Amino acid sequence: MPRYFTLDEANALLGELRPLIAKMLQVRQELLDLQPELEPVLRKVLGNGGNQVASQAAVYFEELGELVDRIQASGVELKDINSGLLDFRSLRGGREVYLCWRYGEDKISFWHDIDAGFAGRQPL
16 A cells, blocks of 8 residues: 655655765766776676676665665655656545655655656646
């Protein structure tokens, strides 16, 4: 059964989630920064069994997975790892909706229907 958040509960949870999202975005960027070096290394690793860049990428992937797990364990749905977009399932007018927040926003100020996605965001 999904967890439902009130607006106050969702905004309160942002205090815990913001540092996790910030770290997730940082680790994601570190992986992207490794990308130019990583492709030739991965080809080489397949033949000889190891490389420092590949090892660092593996550490970043593991950290990223742990952060995503922690975020989702709170009952929040991580919708976009690239922008830190979160949806909090809620009830509005007796129907299920999402309270929608993206990293960098001060608080939750938008909602959208379950099937509308980010493009359907409406001000609260």
